Amino acid sequence: MMADLEKKLNDWANETIDEWPSDERLNQSIADGLKIKKKRHQRLKRTWRSTIVAAVVMFMFVLGVNTSPVFAEQVSKVPGFDHLVELVKWDKGRQAALSEGYYEEIDQSVKNGDVTLTIDGVIRDQYGMVVYHTIETEGPKEDLNFSDVTIKRQNGEGLPVSSLGFGMPSHGETSSYTHETEIFFNEPVKDTKFIIVGKVKGQDLNKSFKVSFEAENKAEPVHYNVDQPFQVGNEQYRISEVIINPLRTEVKVEAPENPDWALFNFEDLRLINGDGEVWASIRNGVVGNGSWRSNENDVFSVFLQSHYFEPTESLTLAFEELQAVPSENSYIELDLVNEEIVHDPLGQFESLEKSGNGFKMTIKDPEGRFGFGPFGQVYAENGDEIDGSGQYMQMEEEGRIFGKKLDQNVSLDMNPIKVELNYYPNWIQESTRIEIK
Amino acid sequence: MSDRTEDEYFIAVVQAYRQDLYRTAYAFLKSEEAALEALQEVTYRAYKKRKQIRQSNYTKTWLIRVMINYCQDVLRKQTRKPTMAYYDELTDGAEDFSETLLLDWAIQDLSEDEQTLIFLKYFHGYTYEELANHYRVAPGTLKSRVHVCLDKLRELLNEKKGGRHDG
Numbered sequence: 001m002m003a004d005l006e007k008k009l010n011d012w013a014n015e016t017i018d019e020w021p022s023d024e025r026l027n028q029s030i031a032d033g034l035k036i037k038k039k040r041h042q043r044l045k046r047t048w049r050s051t052i053v054a055a056v057v058m059f060m061f062v063l064g065v066n067t068s069p070v071f072a073e074q075v076s077k078v079p080g081f082d083h084l085v086e087l088v089k090w091d092k093g094r095q096a097a098l099s100e101g102y103y104e105e106i107d108q109s110v111k112n113g114d115v116t117l118t119i120d121g122v123i124r125d126q127y128g129m130v131v132y133h134t135i136e137t138e139g140p141k142e143d144l145n146f147s148d149v150t151i152k153r154q155n156g157e158g159l160p161v162s163s164l165g166f167g168m169p170s171h172g173e174t175s176s177y178t179h180e181t182e183i184f185f186n187e188p189v190k191d192t193k194f195i196i197v198g199k200v201k202g203q204d205l206n207k208s209f210k211v212s213f214e215a216e217n218k219a220e221p222v223h224y225n226v227d228q229p230f231q232v233g234n235e236q237y238r239i240s241e242v243i244i245n246p247l248r249t250e251v252k253v254e255a256p257e258n259p260d261w262a263l264f265n266f267e268d269l270r271l272i273n274g275d276g277e278v279w280a281s282i283r284n285g286v287v288g289n290g291s292w293r294s295n296e297n298d299v300f301s302v303f304l305q306s307h308y309f310e311p312t313e314s315l316t317l318a319f320e321e322l323q324a325v326p327s328e329n330s331y332i333e334l335d336l337v338n339e340e341i342v343h344d345p346l347g348q349f350e351s352l353e354k355s356g357n358g359f360k361m362t363i364k365d366p367e368g369r370f371g372f373g374p375f376g377q378v379y380a381e382n383g384d385e386i387d388g389s390g391q392y393m394q395m396e397e398e399g400r401i402f403g404k405k406l407d408q409n410v411s412l413d414m415n416p417i418k419v420e421l422n423y424y425p426n427w428i429q430e431s432t433r434i435e436i437k
Numbered sequence: 438m439s440d441r442t443e444d445e446y447f448i449a450v451v452q453a454y455r456q457d458l459y460r461t462a463y464a465f466l467k468s469e470e471a472a473l474e475a476l477q478e479v480t481y482r483a484y485k486k487r488k489q490i491r492q493s494n495y496t497k498t499w500l501i502r503v504m505i506n507y508c509q510d511v512l513r514k515q516t517r518k519p520t521m522a523y524y525d526e527l528t529d530g531a532e533d534f535s536e537t538l539l540l541d542w543a544i545q546d547l548s549e550d551e552q553t554l555i556f557l558k559y560f561h562g563y564t565y566e567e568l569a570n571h572y573r574v575a576p577g578t579l580k581s582r583v584h585v586c587l588d589k590l591r592e593l594l595n596e597k598k599g600g601r602h603d604g
Contacts, residue, residue, distance in 0.1 A: 005587055009559040026476060392446070395452065396453070
């Protein structure tokens, strides 16, 4: 009976579509998807809820949903924040930061021709800040966005920025657009005076802006001295400390000297509260000061999104899986002259091609689990560093292609090159629980 | 990454799964025009949540789920389900209903989560193990969820067949 139904389902699944549109037509529809933002926006607004529900089922660790009227009321009392409420609707951490009074109103405007950029306010901690800004134009414009952002100290010196998120451009024609820029640092920043530089872009619009502002770090980090071991293969690592800041939670990991494994990523590191719910989880992988390779005194940090303001009786640090390769194997060696892969730790790359000054290869990774950015520092045959200007991924029928652009052509005497790995599609299971509170 | 590169990268990711996405859309919406529109819409919906793609180990499944969800929205907004048209027009015997049509119809009466599960399992051929990983549950749990769906589907199919005679 069951088999009969399953057979019907299989037949149903194999029912052919009489006429397939051409691949070009399908590709065009997909490319058009980004161009139709304007007309679709209103309609989508009505249907977002169910889409979000599906996403939440899969990515509960990403989204925290709270649309309570209590929150809306609390936020409407934060000076200068009423028009920013939409932006934090889906972010429990940000909402908590606001409710606790950690939003600092700035309201600093700069005008360039008929465009005004206002820095509305900031939420910050020692590792980063979220800068809320509003763009105003004289006439309505499409795709308004504050991009190419850099942040500096007041004296013009650079800051140790580890990541910058510019956000989405505006939908449809508008003459006022409020959004946020998320900035994270590699190391604690004590400065309170900053200069933010960037470009307001949009339809027929590209203007540079520079705004000075002051933002204090009002939040005291909460420290937990953990000092608990965990195993990776036969080796013992330690979680030395967990530091909870409003925007990010830092987990300090102590690696053994000369570790057997090059630990690229904790795939699912998370903090679980007393009710067994995920309290904080990994957002962008290992970022910030170091990795297993660049660690100082064998300590490196992993950052999680933070629920700093959410009280909890107990906290347990948990993870199941680590992305890693044996450390003596944490590189690939490429012969660009003959387009041959000389060394690949577990044979995951294939079809090496020279591409401009750089190279590209397909990756096997049959489950499609692997993310972005496998390539680190590149060295010539004699050990000299070769600078690169970035890496990319392309999706093709035959699979995913990862490539890296190099600043100079690899001549015969530089060949073969050695490329350190930052990430690699290999995982080891190490189900681990560490109580920290 | 500049906006342009990021957009191009994103489009390339979705285009790599164009056939899976189109097939899914067509199964729900039954017309080329509607399925192509679905591709546009889903690209836009997915774009808005593209950060999740970077975090997802299951990009293809994720995109298919966004597509199924979109199709469910479309059908929900329509005053009648497209396959109901056949039911309204046909009053003759069983032979006028193809098994496929009945199955389509019964599947649309499952809850949205159940529909998604059936689509991923039978239409896209994911294994129990892959789905268990995707839903982050034990394979046994996943298997029994599928079986519950199948039981319900069988009941719905019987109802449809019975309903046809009454209609």
